Amino acid sequence: HQHLHIWDVERRNPLVPALEYSGTMTVLSWSPDGKLLATGDSVGIVCIWDSSTGRLLNIVNSGSKVDGLAWHPSSRYLVSSGHDYAINVWDVENGILKAELQESGERRPHWDDCKATVDWSPDGRLIAGSESRLDVAIWDVSSISDLGGDEIHKLLTMYGEEFGTTFNNWRWSDDGKTISTQSYREICIRYFDDMSLVLSVPIYPRSIDYA
DSSP, rough: OOOOOETTTTTTEESSSOOOEOOOOEEEEEEETTTEEEEEESEEEEEETTTTOEEEEEEOSSSSSSSEEETTTTEEEEEEETHHHHHHHHTTTTEEEEEEEEEEOOOOOOOOOOOOOOEEOOOOOOOEEESSSSSSSEEEETTTTTTTOOSOOOEEEEOOHHSSSOOEEEETTTSSEEEEEEESSOOEEEETTTTOEEEEEOOOOOOOOOO
């Protein structure tokens, strides 16, 4: 067994008893309201924890090494991306599969560090997720978010080859106006409405995020 510790950085003390789990953790993500913590591991297990008590609330099996986790703004739903490019939406209150956006695709060895990215737009209407090593697909999930709209459907695929890059990572800004993408050689910030380039930085990080 392994342990995950949640710390109060000001007091430099653990907030709750260590969270115990089996397997190798590959990703974690705080819910927008800060009350829940989601973790994913190398064998496809996603755990939902109460961050104030350390209590394990739910466990779901995504079927493949978990590469990415992203929360709906309401903190009720969680989307996971697998190393096999499967993308699933989970209802964290009852641990059921809410939607399967993309079935398992290419099976890749665990040592392959090209991660399948996933992110939820700030308004809860869209999910972006890796369709392959190069490309990212965008789904309209307004119906999941109780925002009306049609059934879940894919809006488009952003083909990395068309932009001269690879979409290894994707993050929406807090206002949803720009997105940051990561490739093997650069970080790019683009306007989401037309994907025009705002900034390009020639660097290869392990991950990206807005602050």
